Amino acid sequence: MLWSFLPKESNFFDLFDQQVEYAVKAAAFFKELVAKGTLDDQAVQTMKDIEHLGDDVAHNIIERLDKTFITPFDREDIHSLAKEIDDIIDMIHTIVNRLRVYKLEGIDKNLIEFAAVIEESVAAVACAVKGMRDMKHSKAVMDSCVEINRLENVGDSMRDTMLAELFEQARHDPVMVIKRKEIYQDAETILDICEDVAHVVESILVKHA
Amino acid sequence: MLWSFLPKESNFFDLFDQQVEYAVKAAAFFKELVAKGTLDDQAVQTMKDIEHLGDDVAHNIIERLDKTFITPFDREDIHSLAKEIDDIIDMIHTIVNRLRVYKLEGIDKNLIEFAAVIEESVAAVACAVKGMRDMKHSKAVMDSCVEINRLENVGDSMRDTMLAELFEQARHDPVMVIKRKEIYQDAETILDICEDVAHVVESILVKHA
Amino acid sequence: MLWSFLPKESNFFDLFDQQVEYAVKAAAFFKELVAKGTLDDQAVQTMKDIEHLGDDVAHNIIERLDKTFITPFDREDIHSLAKEIDDIIDMIHTIVNRLRVYKLEGIDKNLIEFAAVIEESVAAVACAVKGMRDMKHSKAVMDSCVEINRLENVGDSMRDTMLAELFEQARHDPVMVIKRKEIYQDAETILDICEDVAHVVESILVKHA
Numbered sequence: 055m056l057w058s059f060l061p062k063e064s065n066f067f068d069l070f071d072q073q074v075e076y077a078v079k080a081a082a083f084f085k086e087l088v089a090k091g092t093l094d095d096q097a098v099q100t101m102k103d104i105e106h107l108g109d110d111v112a113h114n115i116i117e118r119l120d121k122t123f124i125t126p127f128d129r130e131d132i133h134s135l136a137k138e139i140d141d142i143i144d145m146i147h148t149i150v151n152r153l154r155v156y157k158l159e160g161i162d163k164n165l166i167e168f169a170a171v172i173e174e175s176v177a178a179v180a181c182a183v184k185g186m187r188d189m190k191h192s193k194a195v196m197d198s199c200v201e202i203n204r205l206e207n208v209g210d211s212m213r214d215t216m217l218a219e220l221f222e223q224a225r226h227d228p229v230m231v232i233k234r235k236e237i238y239q240d241a242e243t244i245l246d247i248c249e250d251v252a253h254v255v256e257s258i259l260v261k262h263a
Numbered sequence: 264m265l266w267s268f269l270p271k272e273s274n275f276f277d278l279f280d281q282q283v284e285y286a287v288k289a290a291a292f293f294k295e296l297v298a299k300g301t302l303d304d305q306a307v308q309t310m311k312d313i314e315h316l317g318d319d320v321a322h323n324i325i326e327r328l329d330k331t332f333i334t335p336f337d338r339e340d341i342h343s344l345a346k347e348i349d350d351i352i353d354m355i356h357t358i359v360n361r362l363r364v365y366k367l368e369g370i371d372k373n374l375i376e377f378a379a380v381i382e383e384s385v386a387a388v389a390c391a392v393k394g395m396r397d398m399k400h401s402k403a404v405m406d407s408c409v410e411i412n413r414l415e416n417v418g419d420s421m422r423d424t425m426l427a428e429l430f431e432q433a434r435h436d437p438v439m440v441i442k443r444k445e446i447y448q449d450a451e452t453i454l455d456i457c458e459d460v461a462h463v464v465e466s467i468l469v470k471h472a
Numbered sequence: 473m474l475w476s477f478l479p480k481e482s483n484f485f486d487l488f489d490q491q492v493e494y495a496v497k498a499a500a501f502f503k504e505l506v507a508k509g510t511l512d513d514q515a516v517q518t519m520k521d522i523e524h525l526g527d528d529v530a531h532n533i534i535e536r537l538d539k540t541f542i543t544p545f546d547r548e549d550i551h552s553l554a555k556e557i558d559d560i561i562d563m564i565h566t567i568v569n570r571l572r573v574y575k576l577e578g579i580d581k582n583l584i585e586f587a588a589v590i591e592e593s594v595a596a597v598a599c600a601v602k603g604m605r606d607m608k609h610s611k612a613v614m615d616s617c618v619e620i621n622r623l624e625n626v627g628d629s630m631r632d633t634m635l636a637e638l639f640e641q642a643r644h645d646p647v648m649v650i651k652r653k654e655i656y657q658d659a660e661t662i663l664d665i666c667e668d669v670a671h672v673v674e675s676i677l678v679k680h681a
Contacts, residue, residue, distance in 0.1 A: 120469065133469055148419070155426070218573040228437035229430050232440060232650065257547075260551055339678070342674070360629075441650065442639065
């Protein structure tokens with residue numbers, strides 16, 4: 055009942071829902087791109103558009119924070135959450151840009167593997183963030199956070215294995231080693247940022263325990 | 264009126280003014296150095312001196328925090344702000360040291376470009392931090408934060424373009440690629456830290472909205 | 473007196489004591505490994521076991537946080553502290569794994585030097601964290617934090633010197649440069665994370681000043 059008198063409060067949840075949807079979209083698009091192994095202007099533009107739309111929602115959240123008296127959880131946490139989700143989308147955008155700038159075209163089975171794990175992790179982020187609307191069912195949110203942490207560990211060891219292979223296979227082309235190493239690290243960084251989101255969500259739950 | 268009875272409170276603003284001035288000085292000195300393209304002992308010492316002076320103010324802020332009952336904004340935020348501004352100066356110091364240790368002398372037009380953007384960003388940081396003294400004029404502070412964010416994006420894409428060029432031009436000297444890549448990344452990190460300051464400032468404003 | 477009625481509160485300190493002990497153990501084991509200069513399956517497993525035990529304590533702390541009404545300091549700070557100490561152990565685990573995956577065996581005098589500084593820094597972290605139990609003796613805790621900061625600076629300049637040497641000595645084996653550079657940076661990152669713990673501890677002290 056009371057809830058209906060607090061439309062602005064629930065708006066934050068709506069905005070976070072939108073924002074994580076852009077993260078989901080970015081992850082899906084990245085997976086599609088690496089499956090094709092080609093990167094044209096159109097693809098780079100599409101990625102940029104998703105990033106801009108995500109930015110708009112983030113700014114919307116911060117601005118609304120300025121004008122809202124009652125917030126569903128601490129203002130600082132709303133701020134960090136918006137920033138971290140934005141960082142996910144930014145990093146996917148960065149990696150796409152870098153593939154282009156570094157002229158790394160062609161199918162890279164490592165990147166295909168990474169894109170699948172990133173998609174899973176971003177899906178778990180979406181679950182965790184959407185689940186915050188209903189703090190009573192925090193078990194599901196906590197499970198998503200555990201899953202995000204698990205996928206970060208998976209990414210960590212994937213990265214190390216891929217680098218070991220790269221060091222062997224491309225040892226006569228050190229600049230290629232440098233380029234691909236950076237891209238795999240960027241891919242792993244996306245999973246780190248997902249974990250950062252999980253930490254913010256966990257700390258919000260802890261405060262509302 | 265009341266203000267005059269709270270000298271210690273206003274002292275925090277004075278100290279932050281001093282601290283950002285050292286950041287401004289460090290950025291100006293870095294720009295000068297890369298314009299000359301040479302690095303002697305004297306220059307390294309001057310940079311070290313600026314870093315020490317910045318450190319002293321940061322420690323001063325933290326110590327005063329211990330002894331002050333009323334603070335103009337949350338103790339934790341004063342702590343983070345002092346730390347992040349210190350990080351800007353540290354990172355400029357680090358990059359100068361690294362140029363020396365890596366024996367990267369000579370004019371590098373990319374670094375000249377970066378130094379100009381860094382100087383602009385640090386100037387916006389100084390505006391944002393100094394502007395906090397008067398929360399009623401938060402519009403100007405917010406504008407500086409937006410500018411800092413914009414410059415971070417500029418730096419991001421500058422870095423990527425420079426790396427792409429570097430990969431082409433220096434592909435027969437991979438160790439040179441490794442060295443310069445690190446320096447450009449460090450330069451970009453300075454802009455990231457400026458953005459972190461902007462986030463702390465924004466979150467302080469959000470709490471006082 | 474009252475203290476004895478709050479057994480759970482004191483439990484957090486017991487758990488943090490356990491957690492830092494695993495960090496101390498990880499640092500000691502790392503030092504032993506690099507002194508030998510060989511890495512077999514058994515060693516990798518031992519490191520993994522320490523990391524798992526550390527993980528268990530961290531999860532224990534977070535779960536207990538959910539069920540405890542009165543905490544000795546802010547819930548968020550307990551959360552960050554547990555996370556950062558966990559990050560120290562994780563990073564030592566990562567570096568051991570990487571040495572193996574990159575096939576970097578043999579005595580590396582630089583790593584021996586780093587392992588000694590890491591052991592010192594983790595010992596200071598243990599002092600700082602254990603000292604929080606008795607906020608009245610915050611001087612000792614603050615001294616440990618200063619020492620951690622000092623060691624981070626030592627590590628920073630060690631790393632730069634080692635990289636300069638590496639660039640000279642291994643310039644005809646760029647992939648080796650890439651591998652060792654990453655390992656030295658990881659070693660330095662451990663000292664950075666110790667510094668992050670010190671910052672959390674300092675900010676807790678600041679709030680309880």
